[in-house]
Amino acid sequence: MSKYKPKTKTGLFKRIAWRVLSLVLVFGLWEFAGRKPISIIFPTFTSTMVALMNLLIDGTLLSAYAVTLVPLAIGVALVGFLGIVFGILMGLYRSFEWLTLPVFIIVQSAPMAALIPLITFLYGIGLGAKVLAVVLMAAPVIVLNSYRGIRNANPTLIQMGRSFLASRTQEIFKIILPDASGMIFAGLRLGVAAGFIGVILAELLITPTGIGDLITYYRALALYPQMFASIFSIVLFASVVVSALQRLEGILFRRQQCTS
């Protein structure tokens, strides 16, 4: 078993070393640019970190995230369920695909972010509008990945199922869906990443709440270290969540990736 483990201990150490080095480089440049300064609104890395610490300690960030994460969670849950079902149906039934694929290709290539201000006209400025923004951003990739996962299900495996007399239902539940599950999950991960963008844009463009409110507020008061700390926190938070999902994906679908 051990020989299938891809990385040795020294390899892991090396990878961590490289990551730390690249972070040091980026933050060092940031510090340098802040001190120079390239712009009066651009704070140094250290002052941003100090502001971040303060925001964390006094609970400002925490309460902001409590607000921001609500529409994100609702939106992702909604589109995670409905979008996956929709994508699977599109993949399984030609008539369904024919109806909906053109819409999705347009939706995928159009800049969805541009639609977010329009939501206000239709859905006002409440929670619903923000949920809709998350859904708009996350849906295309979730639906399309589910669709592609189904469509690209290994044809040899399907043929194997038929040769052993699988019914269509068995073919779907015992072969196609398990084979597509890795790709569907990857779509969910990308959808969460897109949902983050959706909710932040909604908070900046529709009504300032949560982390979007913090950003807007500190900008208005010209408290740039705090403003950058808020932005930094959202980037950090989103990357942590998305890479955790990626890690989970690797564990769950390790077997699929190793053989055809």
Place this chain on the structure above:
Amino acid sequence: MQANTIQNRPIIEVKELSKTYPGRVEALRNVNLSIPRGQLTTLLGPSGCGKTTLLKIIAGLLNKTEGNVFINGQPVNGPGPERAFVFQDFALLPWCTVLRNVAFGLELRGVPGKQRNEIAMKYIDEVGLTGFEKAYPYELSGGMRQRVGLARALAVDAEILLMDEPFASVDEQTRRKFQEDLLNLLKIEKKTVVFVTHSIEEAVYVSDQVALLGPRPGRIMRVINTRLDHAENVEDIRRDQRYLNLVEDLWQILRQYLI
């Protein structure tokens, strides 16, 4: 009387079979072939001559363009329980253990869990994979994966085993061992086997008769009886002068059709 006529009749009959793929690729033209019951018949020919196409039409996995295939006198309209397929690229479910893969055909037929696992264990043992039933395909070598594919086909207890270049993706030493094991296995399991290969040595080694297919569009050029007496030790076949002569004879025939 009637039972007797059924016994003597070829188990598979291919009559005037043609196959043209969409895009006008003519893969088979007017193929006629009888496959005797209880024997191993090899389809031998160069790559791209339509061997897989012919085997998959017999399996009911591909539609024919013209002609007919009969199994026990009944025309083929799709896959059936009397035929089991062994795939060139194994076609194992990567998310299932060896045990579940071997039992998969039985699972699809609704055989209860305990019973199908017992049957599967028997065949896992027969193909020499005891101790690996909890392993996943990615943990196995190519040769072992194909043993899983073979066990899965044996487990459904079909009369006919259709094998599409089962050893093509397996390295040379493993392949030889596998060929020997297959012959030993077939002494226990009385099956009719249709075996596709592009290797002359493999064809002569494993088969009772060899059907030579010519280059595209695939036709049957000759059917040659290659029955060596397999009753003795399978390890001695490769030194047998009759084996060596047959390999040379087949090559002399095949080379006429090349160029």
